[in-house]
Amino acid sequence: MERCALGLIGWGTVGGGVVELLTREAELFRERCGLDLALTTVVTRAPERVREQALPRNVTLSNRIETITNDANIGTVIHVVGGTTVAKDLLIACLKAGKNVVTTNKALLAEHGDELFALAAKHGRAIAFEAAVAGGVPVIAALRDGLVANRIDAIHAILNGTCNFILTRMEQDGMGYDEALGAAQKLGYAEADPTLDVDGTDTAHKLALLARIAFNARIPASAVRVEGIQNLTFQDIASARTMGCRIKLIACARRLADGLDLHVAPTLVALDHPLAAVNQNYNGIHIHGSAAGPTLLVGQGAGPLPTASAVLADVVDMVTGRYAATAVRFAFFRSTTVIPFLSARQEQTGYYARFITADRPGVLAGITSILSRHGASVQSIHQGNADAAGRATIEVITHPLLGGSFNAAVTEIDAAGLTTCPSTTLRRL
Amino acid sequence: MERCALGLIGWGTVGGGVVELLTREAELFRERCGLDLALTTVVTRAPERVREQALPRNVTLSNRIETITNDANIGTVIHVVGGTTVAKDLLIACLKAGKNVVTTNKALLAEHGDELFALAAKHGRAIAFEAAVAGGVPVIAALRDGLVANRIDAIHAILNGTCNFILTRMEQDGMGYDEALGAAQKLGYAEADPTLDVDGTDTAHKLALLARIAFNARIPASAVRVEGIQNLTFQDIASARTMGCRIKLIACARRLADGLDLHVAPTLVALDHPLAAVNQNYNGIHIHGSAAGPTLLVGQGAGPLPTASAVLADVVDMVTGRYAATAVRFAFFRSTTVIPFLSARQEQTGYYARFITADRPGVLAGITSILSRHGASVQSIHQGNADAAGRATIEVITHPLLGGSFNAAVTEIDAAGLTTCPSTTLRRL
Numbered sequence: 001m002e003r004c005a006l007g008l009i010g011w012g013t014v015g016g017g018v019v020e021l022l023t024r025e026a027e028l029f030r031e032r033c034g035l036d037l038a039l040t041t042v043v044t045r046a047p048e049r050v051r052e053q054a055l056p057r058n059v060t061l062s063n064r065i066e067t068i069t070n071d072a073n074i075g076t077v078i079h080v081v082g083g084t085t086v087a088k089d090l091l092i093a094c095l096k097a098g099k100n101v102v103t104t105n106k107a108l109l110a111e112h113g114d115e116l117f118a119l120a121a122k123h124g125r126a127i128a129f130e131a132a133v134a135g136g137v138p139v140i141a142a143l144r145d146g147l148v149a150n151r152i153d154a155i156h157a158i159l160n161g162t163c164n165f166i167l168t169r170m171e172q173d174g175m176g177y178d179e180a181l182g183a184a185q186k187l188g189y190a191e192a193d194p195t196l197d198v199d200g201t202d203t204a205h206k207l208a209l210l211a212r213i214a215f216n217a218r219i220p221a222s223a224v225r226v227e228g229i230q231n232l233t234f235q236d237i238a239s240a241r242t243m244g245c246r247i248k249l250i251a252c253a254r255r256l257a258d259g260l261d262l263h264v265a266p267t268l269v270a271l272d273h274p275l276a277a278v279n280q281n282y283n284g285i286h287i288h289g290s291a292a293g294p295t296l297l298v299g300q301g302a303g304p305l306p307t308a309s310a311v312l313a314d315v316v317d318m319v320t321g322r323y324a325a326t327a328v329r330f331a332f333f334r335s336t337t338v339i340p341f342l343s344a345r346q347e348q349t350g351y352y353a354r355f356i357t358a359d360r361p362g363v364l365a366g367i368t369s370i371l372s373r374h375g376a377s378v379q380s381i382h383q384g385n386a387d388a389a390g391r392a393t394i395e396v397i398t399h400p401l402l403g404g405s406f407n408a409a410v411t412e413i414d415a416a417g418l419t420t421c422p423s424t425t426l427r428r429l
Numbered sequence: 430m431e432r433c434a435l436g437l438i439g440w441g442t443v444g445g446g447v448v449e450l451l452t453r454e455a456e457l458f459r460e461r462c463g464l465d466l467a468l469t470t471v472v473t474r475a476p477e478r479v480r481e482q483a484l485p486r487n488v489t490l491s492n493r494i495e496t497i498t499n500d501a502n503i504g505t506v507i508h509v510v511g512g513t514t515v516a517k518d519l520l521i522a523c524l525k526a527g528k529n530v531v532t533t534n535k536a537l538l539a540e541h542g543d544e545l546f547a548l549a550a551k552h553g554r555a556i557a558f559e560a561a562v563a564g565g566v567p568v569i570a571a572l573r574d575g576l577v578a579n580r581i582d583a584i585h586a587i588l589n590g591t592c593n594f595i596l597t598r599m600e601q602d603g604m605g606y607d608e609a610l611g612a613a614q615k616l617g618y619a620e621a622d623p624t625l626d627v628d629g630t631d632t633a634h635k636l637a638l639l640a641r642i643a644f645n646a647r648i649p650a651s652a653v654r655v656e657g658i659q660n661l662t663f664q665d666i667a668s669a670r671t672m673g674c675r676i677k678l679i680a681c682a683r684r685l686a687d688g689l690d691l692h693v694a695p696t697l698v699a700l701d702h703p704l705a706a707v708n709q710n711y712n713g714i715h716i717h718g719s720a721a722g723p724t725l726l727v728g729q730g731a732g733p734l735p736t737a738s739a740v741l742a743d744v745v746d747m748v749t750g751r752y753a754a755t756a757v758r759f760a761f762f763r764s765t766t767v768i769p770f771l772s773a774r775q776e777q778t779g780y781y782a783r784f785i786t787a788d789r790p791g792v793l794a795g796i797t798s799i800l801s802r803h804g805a806s807v808q809s810i811h812q813g814n815a816d817a818a819g820r821a822t823i824e825v826i827t828h829p830l831l832g833g834s835f836n837a838a839v840t841e842i843d844a845a846g847l848t849t850c851p852s853t854t855l856r857r858l
Contacts, residue, residue: 021578021720033758136721138575146567149450149741277706291738292565295728309720312578320758322751329462329749
């Protein structure tokens with residue numbers, strides 16, 4: 001039986017899941033793949049902190065990275081450190097010491113992936129990151145290996161369980177945004193400061209990693225245009241329902257004629273689309289490949305054990321040597337390909353707009369005429385009864401058109417005094 | 430650029446998909462993973478047959494397996510041959526000649542996997558079979574590698590697109606079984622002789638392969654208890670709808686206290702279960718793992734290009750050497766573990782029963798008293814109005830109980846003269 005010494009950097013929630021799984025399932029790894037996975041060293045900022053979880057005997061606990069980097073027995077390091085500064089230094093130290101690294105840090109790879117993958121290659125080592133996207137769902141492997149024979153036309157995905165939980169509670173329980181966020185925090189699905197989740201940044205980081213693999217290209221995180229869910233109202237949720245849709249925070253990566261469309265935004269998803277059924281804190285990834293057609297993966301995108309499940313899948317790939325063959329081979333690790341990215345103006349999408357108007361003759365005609373002048377082909381229009389204050393809501397759904405044209409039309413409608421407040425727009429999947 | 434000479438045995442529908450993908454996407458494999466995948470030899474029973482598809486220049490076409498087995502340049506053979514006799518001989522010939530084999534043949538591996546995997550190991554070669562289960566959906570890799578850190582508690586899956594298409598048309602379009610089968614045949618989703626699809630055999634073969642990986646055990650195809658969809662009526666479909674369910678041909682592999690429950694049967698699936706949304710000719714696999722929780726994979730389970738997509742994923746794994754590390758390592762290839770299999774009597778499941786009764790006092794009391802005596806706890810009962818002939822339909826849904834107890838109760842109810850025809854039963858997911 002081959003003994004594989006493992007180091008762990010970071011002993012927080014997810015690190016605890018890794019410790020638990022390595023301890024609890026040691027026999028499983030022996031039985032299933034003849035591997036004796038032995039956690040030998042844990043490095044954490046505060047080793048003295050009192051914790052509920054005990055480390056197995058013989059595990060060295062330290063706050064010095066050298067405890068791992070100087071240990072020649074450790075071939076693979078599990079890197080569960082957040083942020084992009086200290087986390088980056090620690091990852092680099094491991095590579096320079098000749099260790100392979102399995103990381104959960106999507107922000108780090110999305111921001112500094114080019115540099116880090118190049119450094120790994122220079123040292124003949126590899127960085128694996130299955131856990132960085134969609135937690136326990138093996139989507140990195142599916143996209144990289146399972147769909148290797150496919151040109152990827154499009155990925156549409158729900159990649160943030162916090163946002164999905166909030167949107168689900170708003171829709172199913174009629175909660176407002178703040179109340180749903182509070183419920184997510186109470187259940188541990190949202191952090192005390194949920195900014196990076198709800199503003200779409202976390203989703204954008206994950207999308208950048210998926211797009212790197214799908215399109216074999218350099219995808220800077222800044223190439224992803226991002227809108228969050230913070231400004232969604234109950235009215236948006238209710239309107240979606242009326243139209244037979246749900247609002248999801250959709251990450252979209254599409255290959256269009258002029259370049260890649262990469263965006264994260266609250267989006268209307270028809271109830272019969274597979275992603276509409278991905279609710280609560282689940283993640284879902286819908287991939288359209290040229291040979292396999294559409295493939296959907298759904299599962300737990302976060303949490304200590306699902307994330308540890310993905311981490312240990314990478315560890316097994318590392319210690320069996322399979323991942324080295326992957327890292328040496330696959331272009332996305334070292335891609336210098338630059339594909340043009342579409343701006344919001346160039347994005348070709350179907351849109352929804354809600355106009356709050358004064359209930360007087362000519363408003364609807366004014367709106368439709370401006371839309372038409374900007375090339376927006378209307379798929380459906382719904383005009384509600386005027387409320388007590390004499391305001392009527394007009395909702396419009398368009399066929400796909402350029403984002404620039406659509407936004408210009410809405411701006412012109414608002415400027416023309418046809419509306420009583422700035423209009424609300426959403427994309428349609 | 431590394432040139433990998435490939436042989437192909439079988440040039441039918443799926444073989445044609447492999448030829449198409451290798452020809453069309455040669456550049457993709459070069460770009461994505463630095464591989465020059467070169468189809469050099471095709472062996473088929475009738476090379477002289479006139480076909481729509483042309484082979485690339487320089488490809489040798491032959492009806493002699495030696496054209497491949499004697500060619501030292503060919504390291505990996507793609508085996509797309511149906512049946513379990515000639516197909517077996519051809520696969521064995523390849524292994525003996527020192528070739529790795531990628532096969533799509535689920536029946537062959539389900540029936541003779543132990544022998545074939547052992548032979549491969551003896552010759553230091555490997556057999557890959559991603560395409561054998563759920564076509565383009567990378568479920569073998571997900572179960573084997575992505576979820577390697579999980580004890581698998583249960584798999585519930587829709588693994589036969591033909592059956593799923595028929596059931597979808599019966600439900601959505603109110604077609605009878607024969608009409609829906611005809612529609613499937615017209616679209617190429619069902620063969621002229623659809624027996625192995627509709628009677629559940631094909632699904633059982635695929636389930637046996639998934640269970641082998643999930644439970645690291647020998648799973649003879651005969652361990653799977655099988656019922657098909659041939660006897661389903663429109664009444665069954667309509668009853669399911671009334672109860673907020675759909676009927677799916679569900680393959681189930683569960684680890685229960687006394688052993689493995691392996692069965693394929695038409696099953697009531699609640700509309701809010703993820704598999705209820707897997708319709709038309711799609712396949713879906715719902716896996717419950719101890720760490721990742723529930724994971725769902727959905728996609729095209731058949732067809733030339735989706736199947737070729739999976740074949741070529743295996744080919745890339747083979748020629749990069751990654752699959753050798755897998756085959757050498759993973760226990761399920763050579764498992765001698767024998768786990769007890771549960772009989773229908775031992776299966777613990779919730780059931781549905783439909784009793785056609787004479788509409789007279791005491792019938793309902795008689796039925797519930799017999800159910801109760803056999804330990805069946807009733808979850809709900811629905812009694813319809815009597816029809817013109819004075820027959821009333823009583824539908825019962827039970828909480829989970831032993832199959833033996835439930836079947837004994839229904840047999841006793843029918844024998845007691847409480848029903849006017851043999852009663853219909855279905856499992857519930």
